[in-house]
Amino acid sequence: MAVVVRAGAAPMWWAGVFAAGVGVLVPGVTGRRIGVMAGAALFLVAAAVVAYGRRGRYTSLARSASRAGRHDVLQDRAVSVRNWRRGHRWWLLLAFLAALGASFAVPAAGGMLLAGAGTGLRLKAAWLGRRERAEDALLWVRVDWLSVNGGRPAGKAVKTYRSTGIAAGDAAPGGARRRTAALV
Template structure:
């Protein structure tokens, strides 16, 4: 990887940003599906659950695979992070993303519940599928990072311009660090610390 130009920037882990929405979408989806299945709806519970299962599978597959080419291109052209760059903690990245998307998450949950009056549980299972897809995409990014032996980071100011999407048009490139940098493992999960002996 080429060395980045001098001048520090705040950097957030790409995989952590992708993974940040996985848990809230999953749990909101599961809760919405659980409540929605109590409503008979227009189609009946059986059809609602079958439709929801299909939506779950489709949402998982699409979310996990969409824009992989863009991620690969940005990863392949990543420049080395500079010594003055500031690496954002995992918890801060997750909290910032969720705070910035809290109203979207709430609106999605309400829409999923409302959809249950037509097709029980389907909307909730769709949300859960998106959450599962995000977790799978983060895991895939973890494999990309392990193969390159480098962690991928994105400038925080670029994230802020386009709704916190790490592969948006406003993102001009990634930066890379050694595999041990930061407090998140490849794929964005919490880094496990070895027990002291």
């Protein structure tokens, strides 16, 4: 489940950094200094709002998690990331274009806002990873609930999470790739 949260972090971060970099090149209406300062404030606010938003819903769903059954369909990490990014590519493109367009008014602010949202998703995935390590169980969302919900792991269609052992699947706690020991 942290995989789905983390799936949007990298595209948002890189699109935001690129848009902010291009935005610094444009003087804008407010000027570069004001734009960068406003962008820094927006970055911090967006990171905090995204990282701490809906934690109560995530916590209540995690508390009521049941063991994954034999008939539950759980996706690999790579498939979950690919499906989320394919389903949201147009939103990501529109967000990037909006951040780039905002640079003509307030340089770099829109890009820094987008990068802050990506950072907030990464922080939320890290929080979920710490929770999974503490409980010694990976949390999963059933594929059918995730697809109905538009890729939101804490949306209305999600009734409860499924849990497996910490070594199940190809994802580590927090949604990162599982690191395998090198064969010597």
